[in-house]
Amino acid sequence: MRGVVMYKATDAVIRLTATCICGSDLWPYRGVEPADHTNMGHEYAGVVEEVGSDVKNVKVGDFVVGSFVISDNTCETCRSGYQSGCAHREFVAGTIGTQSEKARTPHADGTLVATPGQPTPDLIPSLLAASDVLGTGWYGAVAAEAGPGKTVAVVGDGAVGLMAVLAAKQLGAERIIAMSRHPERQELARFYGATDIVEERGDAGVAKIKELTDGLGAHSVVEAVGTQESTMQAIGATRPGGHLGFVGVNYDVTIQGIDLFFAGIHVEGGPAPVRRFLPHLIQLIWDREIDPGRVFDLTLPLEQAAEGYQAMDERRATRVLLTF
Amino acid sequence: MRGVVMYKATDAVIRLTATCICGSDLWPYRGVEPADHTNMGHEYAGVVEEVGSDVKNVKVGDFVVGSFVISDNTCETCRSGYQSGCAHREFVAGTIGTQSEKARTPHADGTLVATPGQPTPDLIPSLLAASDVLGTGWYGAVAAEAGPGKTVAVVGDGAVGLMAVLAAKQLGAERIIAMSRHPERQELARFYGATDIVEERGDAGVAKIKELTDGLGAHSVVEAVGTQESTMQAIGATRPGGHLGFVGVNYDVTIQGIDLFFAGIHVEGGPAPVRRFLPHLIQLIWDREIDPGRVFDLTLPLEQAAEGYQAMDERRATRVLLTF
Numbered sequence: 001m002r003g004v005v006m007y008k009a010t011d012a013v014i015r016l017t018a019t020c021i022c023g024s025d026l027w028p029y030r031g032v033e034p035a036d037h038t039n040m041g042h043e044y045a046g047v048v049e050e051v052g053s054d055v056k057n058v059k060v061g062d063f064v065v066g067s068f069v070i071s072d073n074t075c076e077t078c079r080s081g082y083q084s085g086c087a088h089r090e091f092v093a094g095t096i097g098t099q100s101e102k103a104r105t106p107h108a109d110g111t112l113v114a115t116p117g118q119p120t121p122d123l124i125p126s127l128l129a130a131s132d133v134l135g136t137g138w139y140g141a142v143a144a145e146a147g148p149g150k151t152v153a154v155v156g157d158g159a160v161g162l163m164a165v166l167a168a169k170q171l172g173a174e175r176i177i178a179m180s181r182h183p184e185r186q187e188l189a190r191f192y193g194a195t196d197i198v199e200e201r202g203d204a205g206v207a208k209i210k211e212l213t214d215g216l217g218a219h220s221v222v223e224a225v226g227t228q229e230s231t232m233q234a235i236g237a238t239r240p241g242g243h244l245g246f247v248g249v250n251y252d253v254t255i256q257g258i259d260l261f262f263a264g265i266h267v268e269g270g271p272a273p274v275r276r277f278l279p280h281l282i283q284l285i286w287d288r289e290i291d292p293g294r295v296f297d298l299t300l301p302l303e304q305a306a307e308g309y310q311a312m313d314e315r316r317a318t319r320v321l322l323t324f
Numbered sequence: 325m326r327g328v329v330m331y332k333a334t335d336a337v338i339r340l341t342a343t344c345i346c347g348s349d350l351w352p353y354r355g356v357e358p359a360d361h362t363n364m365g366h367e368y369a370g371v372v373e374e375v376g377s378d379v380k381n382v383k384v385g386d387f388v389v390g391s392f393v394i395s396d397n398t399c400e401t402c403r404s405g406y407q408s409g410c411a412h413r414e415f416v417a418g419t420i421g422t423q424s425e426k427a428r429t430p431h432a433d434g435t436l437v438a439t440p441g442q443p444t445p446d447l448i449p450s451l452l453a454a455s456d457v458l459g460t461g462w463y464g465a466v467a468a469e470a471g472p473g474k475t476v477a478v479v480g481d482g483a484v485g486l487m488a489v490l491a492a493k494q495l496g497a498e499r500i501i502a503m504s505r506h507p508e509r510q511e512l513a514r515f516y517g518a519t520d521i522v523e524e525r526g527d528a529g530v531a532k533i534k535e536l537t538d539g540l541g542a543h544s545v546v547e548a549v550g551t552q553e554s555t556m557q558a559i560g561a562t563r564p565g566g567h568l569g570f571v572g573v574n575y576d577v578t579i580q581g582i583d584l585f586f587a588g589i590h591v592e593g594g595p596a597p598v599r600r601f602l603p604h605l606i607q608l609i610w611d612r613e614i615d616p617g618r619v620f621d622l623t624l625p626l627e628q629a630a631e632g633y634q635a636m637d638e639r640r641a642t643r644v645l646l647t648f
Contacts, residue, residue: 076540077564085564085588087539215411216400231581240401240409241597246585253581257555257574264409264594270585273565 004102009052012108014064016046018128019098020296021308021320023158024249028094029309032251039097041322042068043131045124046103048112055108062114065282066105067274068092068132073110083275086110091271099305101324113278116286125293125321126285129163133319134281134292135274136247137163137224141171142277143245143268144220148172153198153209155234156224157185159295159319160247162192164222166290169193173220177212179205179233185318188294202229206236217242223269226250232259240264247272296321328426333376336432338388340370342452343422344620345632345644347482348573352418353633356575363421365646366392367455369448370427372436379432386438389606390429391598392416392456397434407599410434415595423629425648437602440610449617449645450609453487457643458605458616459598460571461487461548465495466601467569467592468544472496477522477533479558480548481509483619483643484571486516488546490614493517497544501536503529503557509642512618526553530560541566547593550574556583564588571596620645 004013020043028035048062058064071078071086078086088107090096096103105111119127126134137160146152146168154164157180168176169192177196178189186197200208210217217239223231226248235255238244246269260267284290298317300308301324308320328337344367352359372386382388395402395410402410412431414420420427429435443451450458461484470476470492478488481504492500493516501520502513510521524532534541541563547555550572559579562568570593584591608614622641624632625648632644 076538080565082565082588214400226581240594241404241406246581250581250585255579255581255584257550257570257577257579260579260591261570261574261594264406265592267584267591268589270564270588273588 004104006050006052006104008106009054010107010109011052012048012055012058012105012112013050013102014044014046014105015049015102016044016098016100016324018124019044019322020128021305021312021322022132023312024093025309026313027249027251029313038094039100040093041097041099042092043128043133044098044103045128045131049102051108057109058112058114063118064112064114065127065130065278066112067135067278069271069274070106071110071275072107073275078110081273081276083273084271099302099322101302111275113282115282123285125296126291127282128321129292129295130278130281130285132274133159133295134163134166135277136160136272138167138277138281139272139274140164140222140224140245140247140269141167141220143243144222145243146171146173146220149174150219151175151177151213152220152222153177153179153218153237154222154224155179155230155237156248157182157189158224161222161224162188162295163292164224165189165194166192166292168220170284170290177209177218191294202233203236205233209237213239219243220245222247224248226253228253231255235259235263235265238263238265242266243268245269295319299323328428330374330376330428332430333378334431334433335376336372336379336382336429336436337374337426338368338370338429339373339426340368340422340424340648342448343368343646344452345629345636345646346456347484347636348417349633350637351573351575353637362418364417365421365423366416367452367457368416368422368427369452369455373426375432381433382436382438387442388436388438389451389454389602390436391459391602393595393598394430395434395599396431397599402434405597405600407597408595423626423646425626435599437606439606447609449620450615451606452645453616453619454602454605454609456598457483457619458487458490459601460484460596462491462601462605463596463598464488464546464548464569464571464593465491465544467567468546469567470495470497470544473498474543475499475501475537476544476546477501477503477542477561478546478548479503479554479561480572481506481513482548485546485548486512486619487616488548489513489518490516490616492544494608494614501533501542515618526557527560529557533561537563543567544569546571548572550577552577555579559583559587559589562587562589566590567592569593619643623647
């Protein structure tokens with residue numbers, strides 16, 4: 001096991017109960033981002049084992065969930081609800097890493113949220129999901145202004161897309177269109193609240209969304225893939241004046257300004273400010289109002305993480321839960 | 325004079341009192357857009373001379389202002405405030421053209437707004453401005469969510485940028501930073517409400533905006549140029565979670581998805597839904613609360629339009645008013 005030491009009085013050390021492998025972990029796995037001596041993993045839920053002298057909001061023994069971005073939750077940007085742009089932000093992936101038994105968490109008071117008590121084992125996958133995949137899908141739906149009376153289209157049936165479906169449902173959307181061509185993911189999308197499934201992609205996908213929305217396009221579209229095709233599909237599926245929330249990491253995407261200009265839509269996205277939503281999401285999970293944990297379709301002990309990466313890379317798994 | 329005939333019962337014919345040459349008219353002038361047999365001009369104010377049998381909201385003799393986009397103002401998109409995405413939209417530029425003595429206006433009931441009475445001559449330039457340049461700058465400021473307590477940065481000191489400054493002031497912005505290096509435009513920007521001037525451009529411009537905003541960037545940024553440099557400057561000058569309104573026609577701009585992703589901002593733009601704002605803008609002008617007409621710095625009779633184009637092309641004029 002890697003040694004974990006506190007560096008600052010605002011740090012906490014947590015013993016992980018669960019962590020996972022995220023689609024974005026495949027960027028360094030595939031060599032798109034550097035991977036040498038990188039501390040992998042950024043979703044985490046566990047028990048506080050040690051706190052620095054300045055930590056006030058969590059104590060030893062608390063079960064906590066944190067965002068994949070460290071934030072102080074007190075600076076002006078945090079207070080405006082954009083904690084992933086915090087003045088003290090650090091991405092957990094790469095520098096801290098949570099695919100390990102313990103993890104040091106800087107700015108513990110700002111980053112970690114304690115659950116109302118010790119969770120039963122069945123809640124662990126859902127609480128872990130809140131750390132990124134649920135929080136990110138939720139942000140996509142919020143950025144797309146999903147809500148009552150709205151038709152929401154979700155581009156992408158990976159874990160984040162499925163969580164955006166769940167979020168759109170919770171936010172009261174009238175109609176939720178999941179764009180998916182995988183039967184088992186369509187089923188999960190329907191479980192989470194999808195009212196319609198569209199299998200077409202690209203221009204045909206856009207045409208289908210327009211056909212379902214009186215020729216206008218969806219009020220709200222969530223882009224949860226991050227490829228060129230999915231991005232153009234998402235822009236095209238949004239009605240004039242509509243809202244596009246994009247949360248897929250999009251290294252290879254190029255947008256022509258004039259395409260965005262003549263689309264005439266709102267666009268918001270980026271690394272999700274999960275911390276904004278964490279208290280609400282934890283409560284929804286605690287009250288068993290939502291069951292996001294079902295997105296994990298493969299569970300492995302940490303020692304078999306390598307097999308988990310391979311399963312994700314080969315698309316044999318949507319999302320891998322790692323246990324201890 | 326070109327013959328003008330009504331085609332439909334929803335048309336009106338107006339006799340132009342004033343029209344103008346817009347920066348976007350330079351796209352066809354320079355050959356970027358086709359110009360052969362194109363009806364040029366899209367800003368207009370004048371007197372209704374004839375109405376079709378279905379026209380109810382304006383009558384012969386009314387002084388009217390219309391948007392540069394024809395809209396029915398009744399379809400779902402119009403009702404949501406995005407009239408430039410109207411189901412019946414037509415761009416006045418190219419198909420109708422208002423650099424002429426008369427113009428046919430389709431969907432007159434939706435497109436035209438009558439003034440409270442016959443305007444005095446000193447109000448004509450301002451009423452004409454409402455048709456596009458003011459309406460577009462205003463939309464840029466609204467899209468950027470300019471308002472009380474906000475710091476607004478305006479990229480571009482052309483007529484639209486200056487109108488965005490005016491709009492930010494009217495919308496109650498606390499601080500308005502005009503990015504300009506031309507002394508006479510800086511002066512006009514200050515007249516319209518700019519509290520600060522930044523002469524730097526590109527990365528240096530972004531650094532200066534951050535320096536003025538505790539390292540965060542502006543809450544609201546209006547992009548009113550449409551070049552690659554101005555677009556990146558605008559994205560960079562917006563704080564995380566902030567709002568960027570873009571109204572510069574941006575044919576040559578390419579945005580890397582990942583730059584937008586890590587900016588973590590809201591983006592909204594496109595052809596301005598001027599019709600949404602027209603009644604309010606006309607009233608502000610009528611009450612002499614605002615004086616947008618000062619952006620016209622060259623007035624020529626219609627017959628000398630060619631000289632007006634040349635003056636715009638050579639940047640000897642910001643905006644040319646054409647009279648009859």
